[in-house]
Amino acid sequence: MHGSQRIADESPYIKQRLPFSMSIILSLTSSIALHRGINKILWGNTSDDGVEKFEYTTKFSVGFSKILNESEPDKKDIEIIMPIANKRKWEGFMEFKDNPALFSLTWSCITERQTQCGKCGACIARRLAAKLGGIEDTTKYRSKEFDNPLSIKQMNNPKNIPLGSVFKSPRGPE
Numbered sequence: 001m002h003g004s005q006r007i008a009d010e011s012p013y014i015k016q017r018l019p020f021s022m023s024i025i026l027s028l029t030s031s032i033a034l035h036r037g038i039n040k041i042l043w044g045n046t047s048d049d050g051v052e053k054f055e056y057t058t059k060f061s062v063g064f065s066k067i068l069n070e071s072e073p074d075k076k077d078i079e080i081i082m083p084i085a086n087k088r089k090w091e092g093f094m095e096f097k098d099n100p101a102l103f104s105l106t107w108s109c110i111t112e113r114q115t116q117c118g119k120c121g122a123c124i125a126r127r128l129a130a131k132l133g134g135i136e137d138t139t140k141y142r143s144k145e146f147d148n149p150l151s152i153k154q155m156n157n158p159k160n161i162p163l164g165s166v167f168k169s170p171r172g173p174e
């Protein structure tokens, strides 16, 4: 599920961002987790995701965990953990460096198909982060080619790429 971006162009749904998106997603995730006896929820949010959106901050996840715990006093200690929140997307993806097969099973696309499109903003961010992180990307994409919105200079020095800039590129979703 994606909450920080509008739905992709080819979606049959209205192109708009879902208000309270992470509150909804984390509520559902926490409910399912508690039902299964799990109280720690890992959220793979990076500093490139949801830039300038409060729902994508560690402050929000800590506060939201507190609300969840107060809502279910018998089931304490729900914790939403963001282990790579302070890393860039490509730095977080480096965790997959030795396991490209596992990386290929992860999902980024904001379209509602069975195969990731490969060219929406989320797919482009994913493909670039994999490239910058040195991961062999064996993911199946509907579009094998994609337009790289970054310059050669940025690709050679990814720390200078402004946060979330891939999503704001002309090739990203509206």
Ligand SMILES: [Zn+2]
Pocket: 108, 109, 110, 111, 116, 117, 118, 119, 120, 121, 122, 123
């Ligand atoms: Zn996509």
